[in-house]
Amino acid sequence: MEYVAALKSADLGDGSMLAADVGGEHVLLTRLGAEVYAVGGYCTHEKTDLGRGFMVEDRVVCPLHLSQFDLKTGAVQNPPATEPLRRFNVKIEGGTIFVEV
Ligand code: FES
DSSP states (O other): OOEEEEEEGGGSOTTEEEEEEETTEEEEEEEETTEEEEEESBOTTTOOBGGGSEEETTEEEOTTTOOEEETTTOOBOSSSOOSOOOEEOEEEETTEEEEEO
16 A cells, blocks of 8 residues: 555645546545545446536435445445445645545
8 A cells, every 4th residue: 555646635626526546546535624535436336437426515426326425434325335435545745635545
């Protein structure tokens, strides 16, 4: 596991999310207040790209069958998905967001 640069911190506004491919992983990055979070970027139901989904408060809604996942923890909130998203460690250094992959 190592920290890999994902995005410029300035490109991720408060209350927004962006998908990025980081070290072979597709991740979904979110800034909520002072914190940045990263979870797996594919829905655990049928591998839909959650970067094409939409945010409701601190959750992402899958665009295909509307399962929701907590963007801080990856926890699944409703079916049809039953498995949580993987959660990744994040750090910000020198204006860049790094994800541990
Ligand atoms: S692919 Fe996401 S809920 Fe079905």
